[in-house]
Amino acid sequence: MPTIQQPLPNASHPISNVSASVAPPVTIISTTFTPTNSTVDPVAAAITNFFNDLLNKIPLPRWAVYAIFAVGGLLIIICCLCICIKCCCKGKKKNKKQKKNEAINLKGVNGKTTTALVQPDVTDVDYGSTKKQRGKLLYSLDYNAALSELTVGIKQADSLKAMDLGGSSDPYVKVYICPEKSKTCETKVFRNTLNPVFNEQFNFQISKSTLLKSTVVMKVYDFNRFSKHEIIGEFRVQLCNVDWNHVIEEWQDLAEPAKFEDENLGEICFSLRYVPTAGKLTVVILEAKNLKKMDLGGSSDPYVKVQLALDKRKWKKRKTSIKKATLNPYYNESFTFDVSFEQIQRVNLVVSVWDHDSMTRNDAMGKIFLGCDATGNQLRHWADMLSNPRRPVAQWHSLLSSEQVNSTLTLKKKFPLQSKLPF
Numbered sequence: 001m002p003t004i005q006q007p008l009p010n011a012s013h014p015i016s017n018v019s020a021s022v023a024p025p026v027t028i029i030s031t032t033f034t035p036t037n038s039t040v041d042p043v044a045a046a047i048t049n050f051f052n053d054l055l056n057k058i059p060l061p062r063w064a065v066y067a068i069f070a071v072g073g074l075l076i077i078i079c080c081l082c083i084c085i086k087c088c089c090k091g092k093k094k095n096k097k098q099k100k101n102e103a104i105n106l107k108g109v110n111g112k113t114t115t116a117l118v119q120p121d122v123t124d125v126d127y128g129s130t131k132k133q134r135g136k137l138l139y140s141l142d143y144n145a146a147l148s149e150l151t152v153g154i155k156q157a158d159s160l161k162a163m164d165l166g167g168s169s170d171p172y173v174k175v176y177i178c179p180e181k182s183k184t185c186e187t188k189v190f191r192n193t194l195n196p197v198f199n200e201q202f203n204f205q206i207s208k209s210t211l212l213k214s215t216v217v218m219k220v221y222d223f224n225r226f227s228k229h230e231i232i233g234e235f236r237v238q239l240c241n242v243d244w245n246h247v248i249e250e251w252q253d254l255a256e257p258a259k260f261e262d263e264n265l266g267e268i269c270f271s272l273r274y275v276p277t278a279g280k281l282t283v284v285i286l287e288a289k290n291l292k293k294m295d296l297g298g299s300s301d302p303y304v305k306v307q308l309a310l311d312k313r314k315w316k317k318r319k320t321s322i323k324k325a326t327l328n329p330y331y332n333e334s335f336t337f338d339v340s341f342e343q344i345q346r347v348n349l350v351v352s353v354w355d356h357d358s359m360t361r362n363d364a365m366g367k368i369f370l371g372c373d374a375t376g377n378q379l380r381h382w383a384d385m386l387s388n389p390r391r392p393v394a395q396w397h398s399l400l401s402s403e404q405v406n407s408t409l410t411l412k413k414k415f416p417l418q419s420k421l422p423f
Helices: 008-039 042-057 062-110 122-126 376-387 402-409
Strands: 136-144 149-158 171-178 184-186 197-205 215-222 230-238 248-253 267-275 280-289 302-310 313-319 330-338 347-355 363-371 393-398
Touching: 136 215, 136 230, 149 171, 149 215, 149 248, 171 197, 171 376, 184 376, 267 347, 267 363, 267 376, 280 302, 280 347, 302 330, 347 402, 363 376, 363 402, 376 393
Parallel strands: none
Antiparallel strands: 136 149, 136 248, 149 197, 171 184, 171 215, 215 230, 267 280, 267 393, 280 330, 302 313, 302 347, 347 363
């Protein structure tokens, strides 16, 4: 009985001790878990869970994924730095160019001219740089009164204007006498140079009276095989102002070419192919462009004549079809001639463009001739054909006037064909 009547606090005390010894670990976990849930942002937790799920889906180790992200970040930073550096360099280049232009303009005040037989000085090149520099040409003039012969020497050129994308040119020089322009001479083509040495001479038959009324024109061109040759510059000498008591030899600056003197007769493109073993010469007339307007309507009806001359005598000829009302005809017509290997060295090929008229006589629009007697680009095309047998070689040519070609080639009218004679 006494034990039954013990007070309630004494009976509950051992229970409280047991609970105290067991409950603390549970109460510690509950107290540490609830505060963390109350402090974490749900948006940040969602983002973190999304990236964790994304990384878990990648079939790579976690360190490899982090390394890839680090390399990508470095590449982006490097690209940004390169862009910034380029922008800074462009600004510096612009400032340098402005300073150079100012210096050139100041040098032009103290410029000087030279007429001696020496290379141009640097100060001379800077002088007058407000205009486009086209280069210099060393030429010579000599007149033989007894033979009525003018000799024009093309020595060399210096600091020519670069016409090609590679910063160079393929220069050659055309020489003729105005106003007659009965003969045009060309130097050889020099590849990839701005300082060619020609050392070529050309003779012109001209009387003393005509000499004093004439002008020698020297034009420097940039050679292009499949397009129109671009003119670099020109120089003109009025022969009435020349002292003929001694040989003239001097450097002169090339000027901008005159646009009103030369008449543009158009261009023609054709290919040549020669097979020595078979003795076959194939000429393919491809096309022409920018032909001269011959009709009242501002057009023409062009066709092309292809003629062979053997030993300066007319030999064989063919012609293309007529293209109506066009200045840019396309033919693509082929002609094959029997020419033996012995004859090919004595043959000249004459290609001429004519305007067809049904009621009147056909008019010549332009002409060109190739062969061993040709010069300049025509001779080069012929030589390329001979050096590449059985291979077609195509090239564009500028048409010349019929009078100019005829005076140079001087063909005879008839060719005696002994094989057809009965005896």
